[in-house]
Amino acid sequence: MASLYPTFEMPELVEQRQERPQPKYPKSYLFDFEKGDFVVDGAGRVVIADGHTAWVQWCIKTILTERFACLAYSWDYGVEVGGALRQPSRLAIEMEVERTITEALLVDPRTEQVRDFTFRREADQLWVSFVAVPVIGDAARIEEVRVDAV
Numbered sequence: 650m651a652s653l654y655p656t657f658e659m660p661e662l663v664e665q666r667q668e669r670p671q672p673k674y675p676k677s678y679l680f681d682f683e684k685g686d687f688v689v690d691g692a693g694r695v696v697i698a699d700g701h702t703a704w705v706q707w708c709i710k711t712i713l714t715e716r717f718a719c720l721a722y723s724w725d726y727g728v729e730v731g732g733a734l735r736q737p738s739r740l741a742i743e744m745e746v747e748r749t750i751t752e753a754l755l756v757d758p759r760t761e762q763v764r765d766f767t768f769r770r771e772a773d774q775l776w777v778s779f780v781a782v783p784v785i786g787d788a789a790r791i792e793e794v795r796v797d798a799v
């Protein structure tokens with residue numbers, strides 16, 4: 650008796666990989682956070698930072714900006730360090746600072762992960778270091794940003 654369903658041999662599938670071009674982050678002006686001004690070259694022109702450096706600068710600028718403090722920024726920009734510093738213990742302060750920085754940086758779709766926080770205290774000053782991982786490119790270690798002065 651013949652089968653009601655046809656049978657056939659499956660052809661061997663060959664998987665072709667196509668390399669997609671990696672999208673690049675937009676460039677921006679290079680900023681010197683220690684001087685508080687843009688970097689200029691010998692001819693007096695503002696230096697342009699590559700896309701990855703511009704993203705790292707955005708991360709630093711975001712954690713140096715207190716959320717809701719400036720009307721020029723949207724409500725999802727900046728950190729809430731003021732509330733974090735009023736926590737009752739040192740551990741609670743560090744956990745709140747870590748939470749608010751992570752939330753602030755993950756708002757940007759270019760940021761995949763924020764991890765490896767370390768804190769340094771000196772008298773009443775607090776510095777934070779961490780690793781920010783972008784969706785594209787290498788992770789950036791952001792070192793010694795003073796967050797108690799925000």
